[in-house]
Amino acid sequence: MKAVIFMRLKNNFFYTLRENAKDEDSLSGNLLVRSGMIKKSASGIYMFMPLGLRVKQKVENIIRKEMNEAGANEVFMPFLISADIFAESGRLSSFGDEMFKLKDRYNREYLLGPTHEELFVIAAKEKIKSYRDMPFNLYQIGDKFRDEARPRYGLIRTREFTMKDAYSFDIDEAHTDIAYAKMTKAYHNIFDAMELDYRVVKSDTGAMGGVLSEEYQALSDMGEDVLVICDKCDFSSNLEVASVNSDYKKEEKEKNYEIVETPGAKTIEEVVNFLSIDINDTVKTLVYNIDGEIVMTLIKGDRELNDTKLRKLLNATSVEMATEEELKTITTGTFGSLGPIGIKAKIIVDNEVLNMVNFVCGANKDGYHYVNVNLKDFDIYKAGDIVNIKETDKCPICGSKISFQRGIEVGNTFKLGTKYSEALGLTYLDENNKTKYVDMGCYGIGTARCISAVVQQHHDENGIIWPVSIAPFTAAIVLISNKDEYASKVAEQIYKELENNNIDTLFDDRDERPGVKFKDMDLIGIPYRITVGKKVSDGLVELKTRDGKINKDVKIEDIVKELKNI
Numbered sequence: 001m002k003a004v005i006f007m008r009l010k011n012n013f014f015y016t017l018r019e020n021a022k023d024e025d026s027l028s029g030n031l032l033v034r035s036g037m038i039k040k041s042a043s044g045i046y047m048f049m050p051l052g053l054r055v056k057q058k059v060e061n062i063i064r065k066e067m068n069e070a071g072a073n074e075v076f077m078p079f080l081i082s083a084d085i086f087a088e089s090g091r092l093s094s095f096g097d098e099m100f101k102l103k104d105r106y107n108r109e110y111l112l113g114p115t116h117e118e119l120f121v122i123a124a125k126e127k128i129k130s131y132r133d134m135p136f137n138l139y140q141i142g143d144k145f146r147d148e149a150r151p152r153y154g155l156i157r158t159r160e161f162t163m164k165d166a167y168s169f170d171i172d173e174a175h176t177d178i179a180y181a182k183m184t185k186a187y188h189n190i191f192d193a194m195e196l197d198y199r200v201v202k203s204d205t206g207a208m209g210g211v212l213s214e215e216y217q218a219l220s221d222m223g224e225d226v227l228v229i230c231d232k233c234d235f236s237s238n239l240e241v242a243s244v245n246s247d248y249k250k251e252e253k254e255k256n257y258e259i260v261e262t263p264g265a266k267t268i269e270e271v272v273n274f275l276s277i278d279i280n281d282t283v284k285t286l287v288y289n290i291d292g293e294i295v296m297t298l299i300k301g302d303r304e305l306n307d308t309k310l311r312k313l314l315n316a317t318s319v320e321m322a323t324e325e326e327l328k329t330i331t332t333g334t335f336g337s338l339g340p341i342g343i344k345a346k347i348i349v350d351n352e353v354l355n356m357v358n359f360v361c362g363a364n365k366d367g368y369h370y371v372n373v374n375l376k377d378f379d380i381y382k383a384g385d386i387v388n389i390k391e392t393d394k395c396p397i398c399g400s401k402i403s404f405q406r407g408i409e410v411g412n413t414f415k416l417g418t419k420y421s422e423a424l425g426l427t428y429l430d431e432n433n434k435t436k437y438v439d440m441g442c443y444g445i446g447t448a449r450c451i452s453a454v455v456q457q458h459h460d461e462n463g464i465i466w467p468v469s470i471a472p473f474t475a476a477i478v479l480i481s482n483k484d485e486y487a488s489k490v491a492e493q494i495y496k497e498l499e500n501n502n503i504d505t506l507f508d509d510r511d512e513r514p515g516v517k518f519k520d521m522d523l524i525g526i527p528y529r530i531t532v533g534k535k536v537s538d539g540l541v542e543l544k545t546r547d548g549k550i551n552k553d554v555k556i557e558d559i560v561k562e563l564k565n566i
């Protein structure tokens with residue numbers, strides 16, 4: 001296969017849309033559909049058209065090159081996986097409704113791979129017998145399937161998507177650290193090559209399990225994740241795991257609690273207004289079903305509870321808001337009047353509540369609250385950090401100001417530890433002939449997410465502005481008039497020369513008005529546009545960069561040299 005591809009628009013599959021896509025809820029989704037790069041075939045499922053596929057392949061080749069240079073070996077895993085394999089690792093049930101399941105003609109169960117740890121472990125077993133058989137790293141670039149409840153944002157949240165996933169196999173965590181560092185370096189090279197503005201943030205290990213997880217988040221206003229970034233030190237974290245280091249403390253002599261009437265006041269704000277008190281003196285009470293047990297949580301009135309932190313604090317797998325029915329098992333109170341006094345449930349409090357005195361909370365009776373409540377008035381089962389960090393909080397590392405930004409998760413890296421090797425029996429013999437579990441890392445990149453993130457960051461009102469590294473074509477030749485024989489000849493000649501110099505080139509030789517051609521080239525975002533028009537009789541063509549930084553006339557014979565120089 002030739003490294004570079006050339007394309008004449010006449011008699012080839014190329015189209016653009018004048019109107020915005022009706023069913024796209026993101027800028028990148030709209031631009032990619034309008035520029036004829038992708039087309040939605042069903043909710044969360046997309047076709048890649050020739051130009052879109054070119055971009056996808058360029059992204060994949062950047063990834064492939066860096067993975068190979070980091071010493072990883074490429075494999076290809078099937079999409080269709082026997083359910084037995086996921087049953088063994090326990091993920092058939094833990095993955096939940098996001099997994100696409102199906103049956104074959106003999107009624108045997110299968111699934112469409114949502115992720116591939118299990119298969120890679122099976123592959124690794126073929127090689128690993130002793131400590132001498134490691135380290136190594138395997139990767140693939142292939143499709144994953146997840147039954148998203150709400151597919152959205154174009155290629156960002158889809159039900160079928162291409163991912164690069166890599167897995168490292170080592171004798172212990174110290175050696176996994178070496179593999180992890182190599183992948184980290186490769187990831188920086190990859191995202192830098194795509195000219196993405198991104199941050200690496202600590203995150204929750206979630207369904208993957210393991211000991212450490214980091215996300216590569218491309219900054220974008222429409223990102224689904226909130227990132228917490230310190231203005232001073234290098235602290236950066238996903239909101240769901242950012243620790244709160246509150247210095248809140250109230251010093252006051254403890255009083256005895258009393259019941260007060262608070263008719264109609266249910267929310268914290270209503271109680272604060274009705275009693276004319278400081279929100280810092282209120283406690284918000286929430287009731288959860290945690291792995292089947294109903295528990296009560298207390299946080300300071302101005303805070304939001306963080307489910308992920310609560311789940312981790314209790315080492316639980318499932319955290320759900322309690323239903324009305326479930327609430328009845330611990331109190332006669334209703335939502336809106338809850339408090340810890342006299343409750344028949346474990347009480348979990350946030351660290352900040354430990355520093356509160358004489359606070360206000362529900363009395364488990366509609367229309368009433370307790371005032372001057374203190375910790376001595378109820379039993380605490382456990383305390384910990386269970387709230388979301390706020391932008392007014394200080395950096396948990398250095399105490400400086402923090403800010404929130406939104407991000408699109410384009411990659412992630414996990415230190416899995418021995419979670420999968422234990423579940424699937426991946427062992428080796430060490431120097432002393434003792435059986436040990438293999439230590440693993442796993443490393444993902446969503447290729448379509450990268451494309452979307454680049455478009456979110458690189459565009460203007462006329463369309464996409466691709467970085468050269470992943471543009472479908474580096475240069476476009478626009479022939480103003482097909483009827484002008486000399487101009488046609490010059491355009492053909494430049495096209496041939498660019499081909500000889502391995503510069504990916506698109507040749508707009510359609511019988512269209514110049515305005516249409518210019519609009520299309522802007523929309524599809526080709527970095528360099530060479531216009532062969534009227535000045536060709538003076539020996540000149542026009543060179544314009546998509547970002548508008550260069551716009552000048554160049555001698556016909558210099559155009560290739562000029563492009564190579566840039």
Ligand SMILES: [Zn+2]
Binds near residue numbers: 230231235397399
């Ligand atoms: Zn800091």
